[in-house]
Amino acid sequence: MSDLLYGLNDNQRDAVLHGDGPLLLLAGAGSGKTRVITHRIAYLIAERGISPYQILALTFTNKAAGEMRERVDNLVGESADKIWVSTFHSTCVKILRRYIDRLGYERDFSIYDSDDQKALMKEIIKSFELDPKKFKERTFLNVISSAKDEMLFPEDFARENESDYNMKRYIEIYTEYQKRLRSNNALDFDDLIMLTVKLFREEADVLDYYQERFRYIMVDEYQDTNTAQFQLLALLSSKYKNLCVVGDDDQSIYKFRGANIHNILNFEKVFPNTTTIRLEQNYRSTKNILAAASEVIKNNNERKEKTLWTEAGEGDPIIYARLDTDYEEAQTIAGDIRKKVRDEGASYSDFAVLYRTNAQSRIFEEKLVYEGIPYRIIGAINFYSRKEIKDLICYLKVVNNGSDDIAVKRIINVPKRGVGATSIEKISRFATMNDISFYDALSHAAEIPGTGRSLKGINDFLELIDSLRYDELSLESLIRDIIDRTGYQKELEAEETPEAEARIENIESLIDKVVKYEEETDEPTLSGLLEDIALVADIDTVDMDSDQVKLMTLHGAKGLEFPYVYMVGMEDGVFPGGSAIFMDDEEELEEERRLCYVGITRAKKLLTLTGANQRMRNGKTEFNRPSRFIHEIPRYLIKQVSGAMPKKQSFSADEGGWYTPSASGGSTYSSTAARKSTPKNKNNIFSNNPYITKGMGNTSSGSSSSGSASDTGKPDYAVGDTVSHVKFGEGTVTGMVDKGGNYEVTVDFEDFGPRKLLSSFAKLEKI
DNA sequence: CAGCCATATCTTTTT
DNA sequence: GATATGGCTG
Numbered sequence: 178m179s180d181l182l183y184g185l186n187d188n189q190r191d192a193v194l195h196g197d198g199p200l201l202l203l204a205g206a207g208s209g210k211t212r213v214i215t216h217r218i219a220y221l222i223a224e225r226g227i228s229p230y231q232i233l234a235l236t237f238t239n240k241a242a243g244e245m246r247e248r249v250d251n252l253v254g255e256s257a258d259k260i261w262v263s264t265f266h267s268t269c270v271k272i273l274r275r276y277i278d279r280l281g282y283e284r285d286f287s288i289y290d291s292d293d294q295k296a297l298m299k300e301i302i303k304s305f306e307l308d309p310k311k312f313k314e315r316t317f318l319n320v321i322s323s324a325k326d327e328m329l330f331p332e333d334f335a336r337e338n339e340s341d342y343n344m345k346r347y348i349e350i351y352t353e354y355q356k357r358l359r360s361n362n363a364l365d366f367d368d369l370i371m372l373t374v375k376l377f378r379e380e381a382d383v384l385d386y387y388q389e390r391f392r393y394i395m396v397d398e399y400q401d402t403n404t405a406q407f408q409l410l411a412l413l414s415s416k417y418k419n420l421c422v423v424g425d426d427d428q429s430i431y432k433f434r435g436a437n438i439h440n441i442l443n444f445e446k447v448f449p450n451t452t453t454i455r456l457e458q459n460y461r462s463t464k465n466i467l468a469a470a471s472e473v474i475k476n477n478n479e480r481k482e483k484t485l486w487t488e489a490g491e492g493d494p495i496i497y498a499r500l501d502t503d504y505e506e507a508q509t510i511a512g513d514i515r516k517k518v519r520d521e522g523a524s525y526s527d528f529a530v531l532y533r534t535n536a537q538s539r540i541f542e543e544k545l546v547y548e549g550i551p552y553r554i555i556g557a558i559n560f561y562s563r564k565e566i567k568d569l570i571c572y573l574k575v576v577n578n579g580s581d582d583i584a585v586k587r588i589i590n591v592p593k594r595g596v597g598a599t600s601i602e603k604i605s606r607f608a609t610m611n612d613i614s615f616y617d618a619l620s621h622a623a624e625i626p627g628t629g630r631s632l633k634g635i636n637d638f639l640e641l642i643d644s645l646r647y648d649e650l651s652l653e654s655l656i657r658d659i660i661d662r663t664g665y666q667k668e669l670e671a672e673e674t675p676e677a678e679a680r681i682e683n684i685e686s687l688i689d690k691v692v693k694y695e696e697e698t699d700e701p702t703l704s705g706l707l708e709d710i711a712l713v714a715d716i717d718t719v720d721m722d723s724d725q726v727k728l729m730t731l732h733g734a735k736g737l738e739f740p741y742v743y744m745v746g747m748e749d750g751v752f753p754g755g756s757a758i759f760m761d762d763e764e765e766l767e768e769e770r771r772l773c774y775v776g777i778t779r780a781k782k783l784l785t786l787t788g789a790n791q792r793m794r795n796g797k798t799e800f801n802r803p804s805r806f807i808h809e810i811p812r813y814l815i816k817q818v819s820g821a822m823p824k825k826q827s828f829s830a831d832e833g834g835w836y837t838p839s840a841s842g843g844s845t846y847s848s849t850a851a852r853k854s855t856p857k858n859k860n861n862i863f864s865n866n867p868y869i870t871k872g873m874g875n876t877s878s879g880s881s882s883s884g885s886a887s888d889t890g891k892p893d894y895a896v897g898d899t900v901s902h903v904k905f906g907e908g909t910v911t912g913m914v915d916k917g918g919n920y921e922v923t924v925d926f927e928d929f930g931p932r933k934l935l936s937s938f939a940k941l942e943k944i
Numbered sequence: 945c946a947g948c949c950a951t952a953t954c955t956t957t958t959t
Numbered sequence: 960g961a962t963a964t965g966g967c968t969g
Contacts, residue, residue: 237958266959291957310952310965366959401958434957534955539961556957590945597945630945712959732956754955772956795954796960 181220181252192454193217199448200421205485206778207461207738210423214395215245217421218260219252221393229259233391236264237398239713241736265406266366267712269373276376276383285704287363287574287581288711292562294318294365296583301353321351325367326403326435328374331355362580370405377412388416399424403435420448426481427474430732430772442481459485461738463492466784469810470777476809477767494816496785499803503540503792510743510787511544514726517741525551528726529739531776533752537745538728545726555729561710565680566687570710572659576645577703582615592663594634603627652706656691660684731776742780747788748801773806894943900924901942
């Protein structure tokens with residue numbers, strides 16, 4: 178008992194010791210909320226004699242679930258694996274696999290990811306004879322998803338919108354979409370939650386069973402729950418009322434995905450006799466970082482007041498750098514990281530670069546490669562959404578569930594079997610007319626006129642799937658069989674391109690995942706494997722400890738922490754994003770501000786904010802003013818450091834180098850958004866900033882002085898010279914390109930091969 | 945039917 | 960600028 182409470186602060190202890198009844202934990206960033214949940218679970222088991230079977234802990238990501246289980250394991254010991262720790266979605270899948278037949282679905286249903294949804298919606302748009310140019314799949318899917326998040330079935334949605342003529346089409350499409358999902362025996366992600374709620378509402382015995390089973394429910398990241406998830410929780414907890422939710426309304430950043438902030442704001446009203454405990458002591462960041470975060474979030478109106486505090490020291494000021502271009506922004510950060518690793522003993526894994534949109538990652542990637550810094554981009558492309566992987570998974574899906582028309586259509590002509598779009602169209606129509614699945618219609622292809630030429634391919638396909646269904650050896654042999662018999666890998670091998678090479682590697686890691694699943698699962702099944710694949714995101718498998726700089730969106734960073742955090746693209750129009758400003762949408766701006774708060778509070782030791790006068794976006798050059806969030810941080814917390822001289826002010830074209838911004842009072846900028854909105858602070862708050870110094874702080878990246886490149890001249894080496902580099906050793910200079918005073922030097926290193934480096938950053942010494 | 949070139953589009957996205 | 964889709968041609 179004393180063990181379980183050791184090291185907890187008063188509020189944390191109160192939360193752990195709370196007995197029965199609803200409990201709301203308002204847990205600020207870095208306040209040790211996972212610790213509280215895990216200790217509370219341990220306390221319930223050890224001290225209150227609750228059976229581990231009766232505890233349900235819900236999270237949003239598999240990663241969070243995994244971490245929580247691991248930590249509970251350490252506290253509770255072996256009985257911990259009896260505790261049901263999982264995501265909302267996999268919990269619902271488990272329940273539905275048992276009882277969904279009561280709702281008229283088969284229990285071996287497929288789970289549709291967003292690609293599958295799009296494919297299905299595309300078909301519907303076509304069958305409604307709508308112009309696909311005018312009507313995007315996403316538009317309809319977004320409406321449907323919002324309806325499902327709000328627990329509106331097609332009938333409910335129709336009722337709610339019956340008076341609105343414009344909604345007529347949406348109603349029809351939603352109805353059709355749901356009908357087709359059912360005939361494909363498929364559920365989309367939203368269905369998983371919505372149908373579980375429906376099941377609980379309609380089948381009293383099922384609800385009762387799970388109420389008895391889960392007498393104690395814990396929910397992490399509660400601020401991100403949507404209405405459907407809320408109802409799920411309300412139903413499950415209505416008997417014993419032991420619902421403990423942990424969340425931070427200031428970190429609600431998924432409104433666009435249906436998260437309902439009122440779930441947390443109104444929790445006390447909805448659940449009478451709620452005990453509310455605030456966890457306000459922060460164990461992560463310095464005072465300065467915390468102060469910056471608090472000052473920013475203060476500007477939001479719709480929030481629960483709370484004040485984070487820390488026993489940590491002031492720490493370094495927040496660094497703010499306004500660079501000339503996005504290119505320089507990336508370059509400066511890459512240099513700064515290298516400098517800190519070299520001179521301050523930091524590890525690459527101590528750094529995170531956070532941006533608003535994935536599209537911003539590219540340029541950082543480029544610069545990090547130049548600098549020879551190991552990095553990992555997180556979340557941009559999901560492993561399972563790669564073409565080759567999706568193709569192979571669709572084979573698995575078809576073997577598992579022949580009703581899955583979307584999967585069948587995707588692979589019927591992959592690899593090429595001479596079954597083209599027209600044949601598919603004809604068979605599809607035949608299937609609809611006879612009310613059978615597309616797969617079943619394939620075996621009647623001979624009766625369908627106009628499919629003669631593709632008949633052989635179709636029969637080959639049917640034969641293949643049929644024989645795969647008799648492969649009962651193992652999942653590994655099944656996937657290998659698919660790869661062999663489709664000739665997928667051979668086809669790629671024949672290509673002999675780097676892309677094909679990469680795909681082969683991906684296929685190999687898919688096999689690895691299948692093998693791993695089979696090893697780690699008690700009773701591996703094909704549908705279990707597919708479920709794992711559908712519900713486990715790429716980010717879940719990222720090893721955060723590996724020694725690489727992490728690049729990700731601000732959204733992706735939630736729940737993580739790093740000693741050094743760079744928030745980049747701090748410009749109005751980029752962050753906060755265009756629509757929040759352009760539409761003058763206060764609600765959306767508040768969501769962006771929460772995102773900013775999330776970003777700031779990821780930093781433990783040093784927070785660096787950067788922006789650029791000029792940046793390329795969507796193929797066009799933009800000029801944005803500094804982010805309004807920068808202005809919301811009081812100036813005494815900030816140390817502004819310079820970037821490069823804006824090119825426009827540099828009359829001699831070749832004169833690059835660095836300068837002190839105090840000379841011109843920050844930066845001159847023009848803005849496309851300037852006319853639209855007026856920021857609260859009209860003057861640049863940094864114009865008289867006493868903190869202005871040259872370079873990236875005192876731990877400057879060396880951009881102003883170090884290296885062989887001087888501010889004015891060429892490096893002292895030239896093509897053909899032998900040079901040495903701290904990391905890469907010796908090599909020969911094979912090329913130099915002038916980039917406005919800075920040189921892109923190509924060096925052929927003896928041990929590392931040819932590499933491109935920038936003279937201003939890379940310390941190259943002539944030998 | 946398949947491969948190639950032209951045009952459109954471009955927040956965020958735990959599952 | 961990069962990618963995905965659509966239309967055209969072989």
